Amino acid sequence: YTAHSICTPSRAALLTGRLPVRSGMCGNAYGSQHSMQPMVLACDAANGLPLNETTVAESLKDAGYSTMMIGKWHLGQQVKYQPTRQGFDHYFGLPYSVDMGFAYGNDTMEKPSQFEVCHPVPIIRDEKIIEQPADYSTLSQRYAAEAVEYISTAASSNKPFFLYLAFSHVHVPQFAAKDRIGTSERGYFGDSVEEMDSTVGAVLDAVRAHEGLSTNTFAFLTSDNGAIPSTSNEAYAGNNGLLSGRKAQIWEGGLREPAVAWWPNTIAGHQVIMDVAVTTDVFATFAELAGASLPSDREMDTISMLSILNITHAGKRGDARMVSAGGNTRNVSFFYQGCQLWAVRMGPWKAHFFTSPKPTFPVPQFQDYDVTVLPAGVDDVGATQDLQGTPHNPPLLFNLESDPSEDFALTGHDDV
Numbered sequence: 001y002t003a004h005s006i007c008t009p010s011r012a013a014l015l016t017g018r019l020p021v022r023s024g025m026c027g028n029a030y031g032s033q034h035s036m037q038p039m040v041l042a043c044d045a046a047n048g049l050p051l052n053e054t055t056v057a058e059s060l061k062d063a064g065y066s067t068m069m070i071g072k073w074h075l076g077q078q079v080k081y082q083p084t085r086q087g088f089d090h091y092f093g094l095p096y097s098v099d100m101g102f103a104y105g106n107d108t109m110e111k112p113s114q115f116e117v118c119h120p121v122p123i124i125r126d127e128k129i130i131e132q133p134a135d136y137s138t139l140s141q142r143y144a145a146e147a148v149e150y151i152s153t154a155a156s157s158n159k160p161f162f163l164y165l166a167f168s169h170v171h172v173p174q175f176a177a178k179d180r181i182g183t184s185e186r187g188y189f190g191d192s193v194e195e196m197d198s199t200v201g202a203v204l205d206a207v208r209a210h211e212g213l214s215t216n217t218f219a220f221l222t223s224d225n226g227a228i229p230s231t232s233n234e235a236y237a238g239n240n241g242l243l244s245g246r247k248a249q250i251w252e253g254g255l256r257e258p259a260v261a262w263w264p265n266t267i268a269g270h271q272v273i274m275d276v277a278v279t280t281d282v283f284a285t286f287a288e289l290a291g292a293s294l295p296s297d298r299e300m301d302t303i304s305m306l307s308i309l310n311i312t313h314a315g316k317r318g319d320a321r322m323v324s325a326g327g328n329t330r331n332v333s334f335f336y337q338g339c340q341l342w343a344v345r346m347g348p349w350k351a352h353f354f355t356s357p358k359p360t361f362p363v364p365q366f367q368d369y370d371v372t373v374l375p376a377g378v379d380d381v382g383a384t385q386d387l388q389g390t391p392h393n394p395p396l397l398f399n400l401e402s403d404p405s406e407d408f409a410l411t412g413h414d415d416v
Contacts, residue, residue, distance in 0.1 A: 001255050001256055001257065001276065001277070001278045001279070001333055001335075001345075002014075002222070002223065002224055002225055002226075002255055002257050002278070002279050003019060003020065003278050003279045003280045003301075004019075004020050004026065004039075004225070004255075004335075004336060005225045005226065005247060005248050005249055005250060005254035005255050005335075005337075006039045006040055006224075006225055006247060006248045007040050007072075007074050007097060007171075007224055007225065008020075008025055008039065008040040008041045008074050008075065009025050009026045009039060009040075009336075010224040010225055010279060011073075011074055011075055011166070011224055012025035012049055012053075012075060013025075013278075013279055013280050013301075014056075014224070014279040014280065014282055014283075015049070015055040015056055015057070015075070015086070015164075015283075016049075016053045016054065016055055016056075016280075016283065017056065017280050017281075017282070017283025017284060017294070017300050017301060017302030018053070018280065018298070018299070018300060018301050018302070019280065019301045019334060019336065020336070020339075021336055021339050022298070022299060022301070023049065023050055023053050024050065024339075025049060025050075025075070026039065026336060026338055026339040027039065027338045027339045039248070039338050040074065040097075041074060041075065041076060041077070041096065042096075042100065042118075043077065043096055043100040043101055043118035043119065044077075044118070045076065045077060045078075046078065047076060047078075047081070048075050048076015048077070048078060048080075048081025048082075049075040049076055049081055049086060051080070051081070051085065051086075053086075054295045054298075055086050055087045056087075056162075056282065056283045056286055056287065057069070057083075057086065057087030057088050057162060057164065058086070058087030059087075059283070059287055059290075059292045059293060059294070059295075060087075060162045060286065060287070060290050060292050061087050061089070061162075062292065062293070063160075063287075063290050063291055063292035063293075064159075064160060065159075065160045065161060065162045065290060065292075066089055066154050066157075066159050066160070066161040066162070067087060067088045067089050067090075067161070067162045067163075067164075068088060068089060068090045068091070068092075068146075068150045068161070068162075068163050068164070069083040069088040069090075069091045069092075069093065069163075069164045069165075069166070070091075070092050070093050070143050070146050070147055070150075070163070070164070070165045070166070071093040071094070071143055071164075071165055071166035071167055071168060072093060072094050072096070072097065072098075072166045072167070072168050072171075073091070073093060073094070073095050073096065073166070074095070074096045074097060076095075077095040077096055079127050082095065082124070082127055084126050084127055088164070090125075090126055090150070091124065091125070091126055091127075092123070092124070092125050092126075092142075092143070092146045093123070093124065093143070093166070093168075094121060094122070094123060094124070094134065094139075094168060095122065095124060096121075097168075097171050098121065098136065098168045098171055098172075098173060098175070099171065099172055099173055100118050100121065101118035101119055101120050101121040101133070102118075102120045102121065102133050103120065103121040103133045103134045103135070103136050104133055104134070104135040104136065104137065105135050105136035105137030105138070105139070105175050105178075106136055106173045106175060119132070120132050120133035120134075121133055121134045122134060123139075123142075136168075136175035137175065137176070137177055137178050138177065139168060139175070140167075140168075140169065140176070140177065140195045140196065140198075140199050141177060141199075143165065143167070143168075143199055144198075144199045144202040144203065147163060147165055147199075147202070147203045147206065148202060148203070148206040150163060151163065151203070151206040151207060151210075151213075152206065152209075152210070155210040155213050160290065162286070162290075163203075165199075165203065166224075167196050167199070169192045169193070169195060169196040170189060170192045170193055170196065170227075170238060172228070174187075174188035174189050174191070174192045175188075175192065176188070176191040176192055176194075176195045177195060180194065180195055189237060189238060200221065203219075204219065204262065207219070214264045215263075215264050215265045215266070217263065218261070218262070218263045218266075218286075218289055219261070219262040219263070220259065220260070220261050220262075220282065220285075221259065221260045221262075222257050222258065222259040222260070222279060223257040223258070224279070225247045225248070225254060225255070225257075226240050226243070226245065226246055226247050226249075226252075226253045226254040226255060226256070226257070227239060227240050227246060227247060227253070228246055228247055229246045229253070229359045240252075240253035242404060242405050243256055243404060243405065244358050244405050244406050244407070245358055245359065245406075246359050249337075249356055249358075250335050250337055250342045250343045250352065250354075250355070250356070251355075251358060251406055252350075252400070252404060252405070252406055255335060257279075259277070261305075261309050267309055267310065268310065273308055273309065275308040275329060275330075276329075276330050276331075276333065276345070277303075277305050277308065277330055278301075278330060278333050280301045280302045281302050281303050281304065281305050281330065282302070282305075283300075283302040284300075284302035284303055284304040284305075285302075285304050285305045285306060285309075287304075288304045288306055289306070301334075303329070303330050307329065308329060331346060331347060332344065332345070332346050333345045337354065337356070337389060340354070341353065342354040342355075342389060345400070348399050348400050348401040348402075349397060349398070349399060349400070350397070350398045350400050350406070351395040351396070351397050352392055352395055352396040352397075352398075352406075353391065353392060353393075353395045354389030354390060354391050354392065355389055355390050355392065355396065356388070356389050356390070392411070394411050395411065396409040396411050397409060397410045397411045398410065
């Protein structure tokens, strides 16, 4: 699961190992007076991730790691909140989402009026703007090149490294390199997914290119929220399959994500692990592998995933000790809408204290994938209307093992 169903809070949770309600990164108090999406930082946000929070990058840096972030930050566009002030030695990327300003190579234009309060989207290196407007048609290739160079430099110096690569794909608007547009059977969205997949391959190839590095490198890939619903082959939208809901909702479709763990000779391939984990658990997992410390002066919401990944090789890079991960497993997960608790999962059970309507609007067919505009009255997340939930007392209760679509509430059954 992602710890929150929309960009800013979920990224804060991943990097701090704490639910965003603990850091305040969950509501519009820290955002922008112009923001129509009260759960995310807008392009002109005055604030960001509090500097007294400890990020996984800061923890790993204290343990001797080199650190770099590439891609979408979205935790504060002011210099004092940028990645280089939050534990990363270097940064290359966009300060927020690709829909928060004018850019070249924007292949599906949604809500152009929202650009009125935003400057053109910049590309930042460390703390300096190096390009504005950004050119999205070359963005993924540049992310890949930066990652390959960083990995090569770190490997050559024989220093342990931590790379956080936060793709700008597949957030709307969709984009891809000019020679990739129109090559997939899924329109612009498919082009974007395939370009992201190619970037993942380039990064892992860079690790493989250095002898012995792949067997000593742990990679983890997941998403920060669910997809915008898709019922057809249109240009901009994804699909959550049998899961109800979408991005910005507490239904499974907004929170439940695929995740891939990669570590040759340590994690066996061709297996599907059904245990529950949350993106806050990234912090404890990486810290345990690196021999780094968790903050002891605050409440943490992170549990190491090593036991469910069947990893027993822990300690600093080069340390061949074989240790037990302790058997920690996550039995309870809390899900917030904004800063309000809306649902809890315990074992197979999920209780909804508030719900927002499941998506029902029709998704149009787009012909030839020309420049398109979202249907009238529908924005890319629907965050504003989703903040107004329907309360349930007693809560709606679902068994996710038998009803992952959350279609059949069991509330009212005496045996439950």
